[in-house]
Amino acid sequence: QKEVEQNSGPLSVPEGAIASLNCTYSDRGSQSFFWYRQYSGKSPELIMFIYSNGDKEDGRFTAQLNKASQYVSLLIRDSQPSDSATYLCAVHRGSNYKLTFGKGTLLTVNP
Amino acid sequence: EAGVAQSPRYKIIEKRQSVAFWCNPISGHATLYWYQQILGQGPKLLIQFQNNGVVDDSQLPKDRFSAERLKGVDSTLKIQPAKLEDSAVYLCASSLIAAGGKQETQYFGPGTRLLVL
Numbered sequence: 001q002k003e004v005e006q007n008s009g010p011l012s013v014p015e016g017a018i019a020s021l022n023c024t025y026s027d028r029g030s031q032s033f034f035w036y037r038q039y040s041g042k043s044p045e046l047i048m049f050i051y052s053n054g055d056k057e058d059g060r061f062t063a064q065l066n067k068a069s070q071y072v073s074l075l076i077r078d079s080q081p082s083d084s085a086t087y088l089c090a091v092h093r094g095s096n097y098k099l100t101f102g103k104g105t106l107l108t109v110n111p
Numbered sequence: 112e113a114g115v116a117q118s119p120r121y122k123i124i125e126k127r128q129s130v131a132f133w134c135n136p137i138s139g140h141a142t143l144y145w146y147q148q149i150l151g152q153g154p155k156l157l158i159q160f161q162n163n164g165v166v167d168d169s170q171l172p173k174d175r176f177s178a179e180r181l182k183g184v185d186s187t188l189k190i191q192p193a194k195l196e197d198s199a200v201y202l203c204a205s206s207l208i209a210a211g212g213k214q215e216t217q218y219f220g221p222g223t224r225l226l227v228l
Contacts, residue, residue, distance in 0.1 A: 098159065
């Protein structure tokens with residue numbers, strides 16, 4: 001079992017729709033969870049992080065964490081073509097603050 | 112505030128040659144990370160420094176890769192000799208020292224694209 005798993009996609013949604021990106025992780029001791037966005041040919045940039053079970057909202061983005069199910073998701077409301085990118089889920093485990101990344105999900109928002 | 116700087120941005124070499132990448136983190140960031148990102152994959156941590164000490168290098172292929180962070184500021188990652196499978200983007204990131212067990216945000220540089228022929 002991979003440490004951090006994401007559906008590689010591509011996930012295609014129409015403009016204005018809700019995009020739902022999912023991530024599962026294997027280590028129950030994982031403490032912090034991050035979503036990064038990576039445009040083609042660019043470096044990752046942080047969108048959100050979440051530490052506690054439940055939802056965390058920031059603008060059009062909502063991160064959801066369920067530690068019992070070892071599941072974290074990112075919802076993008078009112079999706080825009082500019083949201084088209086690869087979304088990387090990253091999990092922090094261990095006291096040395098090491099981040100483990102998933103492969104990423106490619107999102108395409110169609111005008 | 113200046114971001115993470117990396118150079119060169121692109122490098123093409125032949126297999127068995129050597130190559131070096133440079134990274135200057137955000138001012139005041141004590142933790143520096145080198146990642147390898149192969150096309151279609153997420154970044155994989157190669158080595159993590161806290162100031163000038165190595166925290167984690169468990170995934171660094173030590174027979175060919177080396178890294179140093181003298182004086183706890185900028186860092187160099189070297190590959191010698193390079194193999195075809197080393198073709199990837201090498202990303203440098205930095206963060207503040209984490210406190211209270213929380214992971215501090217990592218800020219990534221633009222990366223160096225390496226092609227080994």
